Amino acid sequence: MTPKAVEELLARSRRLGADPANTNYAGGNASAKGTAVDPVTAEPVELLWVKGSGGDLGTLTEAGLAVLRLDRLRALPAVYPGVEREDEMVAAFDYCLHGKGVAAPSIDTAMHALVDAPHVDHLHPDSGIALATAADGEKLTERCFGERVVWVPWRRPGFQLGLDIARVKAENPRAIGCVLGGHGITAWGETSDAAEAHSLEIIRTAAEFLAEHGKPEPFGPELDGFRALPEAGRRARAAALAPVLRGLASTDRRQVGHFTDSAPVLDFLARAEHPRLAALGTSCPDHFLRTKIRPLVLDLPPAAPLDATITRLGELHERYREDYRAYYERYADADSPPMRGADPAIVLVPGVGMFSFGADAQTARVAGEFYLNAINVMRGAESVSTYAPIDEREKFRIEYWALEEAKLRRRPAPKPLTGRVALVTGAGSGIGRAIARRLAAEGAGVVVADLNADAAREVAGELATAIAVTADVTDEDQVRNAFDAAALAFGGVDLVVSNAGLSISKPLLETSTKDWDVQHDVMARGSFLVAREAARTMIAQGAGGDLIYVVSKNSVFAGPDNLAYGAAKADQAHQVRLLAAELGEHGIRVNGVNPDGVVRGSGIFAGGWGARRAAVYGVEESELGAFYARRTILKREVLPEHVANAVFALAGAELSHTTGLHVPVDAGVAAAFLR
Template sequence: MGRVNDQVQALLARSHELGADPATTNYAGGNTSAKGVETDPVTGDPVELLWVKGSGGDLGTLTERGLAVLRLDRLRALVDVYPGVDREDEMVAAFDYCLHGKGGAAPSIDTAMHGLVDAAHVDHLHPDAGIALAAAADGEALTKEVFGDRVLWVPWRRPGFQLGLDIAAIARENPQAIGVILGGHGITAWGATSAQCQERSREIIRRATEYLAARGRPDPFGAKLHDPLPAAERRARAAALAPLLRGLASTDRPQVGHFTDSDVVLDFLAHAEHPRLAALGTSCPDHFLRTKVKPLVLDLPPTAPPAEVAARLRELHEAYREDYRAYYERNAAPDSPPMRGADPAIVLVPGVGMFSYGKDKQTARVAGEFYVNAINVMRGAESVSTYAPIDEAEKFRIEYWALEEAKLQRMPAPKPLATRVALVTGAGSGIGKAIALRLAAEGACVVVADVNADAATAVADELGPDTAVAVVADVTDEDAVTAAVDEACLAFGGVDLVVNNAGLSISKPLLETTTRDWDLQHGVMARGSFLVAKAAAKAMVEQGMGGDIVYIASKNAVFAGPNNVAYGAAKADQAHQVRLLAAELGEHGIRVNGVNPDGVVRGSGIFAGGWGAQRAAVYGVPEQELGAFYAQRTLLKREVLPEHVANAVFALTAGELSHTTGAHIPVDAGVAAAFLR
């Protein structure tokens, strides 16, 4: 065994390489380990240690902090106190007594597999080709045909201490073996060095892949029924369906959505066997924990009329819920955790694609990625045999495993805006950017809409791809607004929270204000807010989940200042839209409120664009002192910043003001003349 640091670094490098390819192992799936000797800081004696990927970690992004560190002598001593397979779950708690020092990450259920196999390095992975053999009806015979006695078969067993004992025994009794195929599950490989272990994992995957390619029949999914819809039509249909489907998938609890129309998905749904295979569900435990026991599958052709599709999806959703409740009742024991919800995590629409759902964007996206893995597994198994996943009772044992329930209970409480999808206009700078950043920090997914593509992209990039998307949108253009809402639906499943922030300002006396000035300001703020609210409300009503629309109006909506007729009138229009829409949309659970800022100079895109110089000239102060001037005329004598406006938006939408609609919140540090009456 090499130096400790070398062993750990080699383990991390190997993990990153193996975790980089979703066909090798899926996100947060599989685990890797290394053994080495370190000096015990208490006794000064050498101690043999195991470093293994901890519970919930991801191979592709694994760091040293994500490794559990255990003493091998204590871990292997657990064999002598093992109470048997009926009580093997107790061994997970025993792992805590084997930790070395601070122990690192929490040990996973697969720790025994890594510690009990007598090899310095062990990989456990979920490659598509390996699971295809593992989930084939004659997987054991196929394994022998492909690998001879170099890779051996392990019948399905739930992950745990007994599986670790089984694999260790096979490795000990078969010195020629480099690994095993785990029935219904995946692969495990081992080696004397990190490089050898990785190469053996690669060998198993490569030989399985080559076998499926050489021996597999070309039509494993049966006859082709139809072609996918053309790309533009497909995405338009997906955007139209997304709010309905998200609302259905959120019957028990709100979900974020993700849409996939990859070739793998479309090909699967285009062929005759997809209903049969989908009904069988996935096999690998990592797959069905993410995708649920099986998906909801639309049984209409791609050309079916939208109204017929919507009606059928509602029927299928109710049937799915009844079927899932029956599945739970058939398999639940007196001590099983309560049913966690009966809505699908995966919805398949032939000709269009796949919709996946989760508690956040990453979870929804990863669920879809896992189902793509499952499709690849089905293709491989059907090409050389018959797809035969583990049975329903075993799936239930894992889905409602007490250890899985404990893991869920350890999850941190969700942030206030978790599962909310926000569309913020004018979000590339100033107040809009501050609002986008605050909503994202509080757990929302954010569509960053702005007429400036570079500015929108910069904000979205700052937030990250599982939190935000950038959309170029001129809010005066109805088609552009519709496209922005469609993009929200495609990216996150729908929209729940809209902030009408886009605006511009021109300060001129009445006689100098042109019709172009008037039309420009009313086009962006009055017309633009109307168009955005209309498009978003359509999606919100379809979702049936309520929602929030917030207008960033202005103190000038209620206070008459000089040289400001076009801006003030447009803001007054916005302010009354709040009242009108609050009265109209309340029956749908959609709340409409406004925020009236004033004097937001620092960080403001409007003031930087010339408005600051114009207003400074009106008040006879230097432009650089305009913020201080505004602050001194307020009751609180405080300058208002974009972040203060963002705070008000958060307060209106985070749930504490759940019974407030039609209100305007001043964020002006106190301007008595603008008090609402």
């Protein structure tokens, strides 16, 4: 049975974490102290429940809590070896754990354990960090809160900070919390409701103080020529830049991108002070651990020609990498972890917006959210004072902290397609849906493209990380728009599956020019248009990629009454060979999958093709799948999932040296053997 203190803690955490004004994703932590029965002694034992390392307040569950014995935690100050060796205390938390299967204790556990209050919240609200990063933050905190909230000078998170806050609370009995210099806020209460109320009071009071006392244009006047482009032009420019930037940001390791053109971002980049403030970097550890210490900022106006902008971004990227290496070398010592990568996590393009990058789609999106928090913090600090983040050496101590390295090592191993972006045409049903599901299950971000908008949205809604786009593959503009959507959502594409298709089964003399044209438009022309846009994006990224055609055994098998469909599929099959030869120099692999008739779950067969093929073969439509199975060597029916398995095999790392291949997925049709 879950203790009441835990139920209250989880409810409070989710409420606080649901509002980005209170704290950002995976930022901050909350705790509760209470009593439970020790299952060994059957005696009451005092416990601390606190959000574990790496968890998110807004989605916290009981499994995400670390549970520790308070008697052991309270004994730790007696063996504390001092601030120079405070990291050793993290290992001691393991000896304070109660039970098994709990989350790993975070570095902030000492704060929650040592502060003498039953309920404690530690949050990173923009308004609180604005005061915490102001040059005269201590005076401003006193003006804003009086004795109700106390200033605590910057100290790296850890055991000593826990001692500092515990002392501040003991010495200030009227205080409800504190502002942590350069960092965030901590609040406490005798009840869970009181702690939450105190946290919200601090956040609200700080925001009201900034609104009342702040100057109207903290980022300075508008820079001439740096105003945001109109929306259509802005997003078109962003779509053109995204694959280029993703390629630059993936110099050390593949990254996924995310684009944001919210009003606060555009306003910041239009103002005179943005170059100075961006160079100062972020301050709150949760911010710069995800955004790096500072962004890459384009120094050209939005009206600059695209080619000149791309060239300049390349120059600035190389300078950024040199500066980051120099930063690492300035502060690294023999015990520092190796440099993790010198590419930017945030790229700011005036007039256009912000591009953020991470190992997967969520990490990229969250990095952008954190930099938006940083912009809000800078606005607040500059409105009442001068923004003064913690210094570079302190940032390095946290970014390359052994404890942070250990936290990174605790992350689960990435899935095979983590960091890759797939675009699948005809993904609203049948084979395309199965492919989209499989690629998403293997870690890819997926663009679900289909002529049927409702079907695309339905499939995308089933997947962990996906967007839906409406795309008629015969229309150049719609195909281009689909790739633009992929660029804005994920930074580009790495894997494109050309699957959209249809079929009309008729003998030659009954085949009209309309029948011929529609099948060649969708499959031959459509595949060409998709391949052309895929190649443009992949070449811009400069990281290779995979283009996979879902063809058919009918590309090599002369089936009855099937001229238009078979000819269109043969066209696709030869596109695979031609493009494999042409695009190989760019590291783009082009392969095909040749299924036999996929009846169950197929949009084509459900749309009338099944009935016509059944009539050709003289069987009931309900028996068509079994008929196809009987004529194969393995006597097995081919399902959409089998085609998806082949696509994954071609896209995975194991076939990295394979291009120009057609993989049969037909259970063995001798007449369709490739020669």
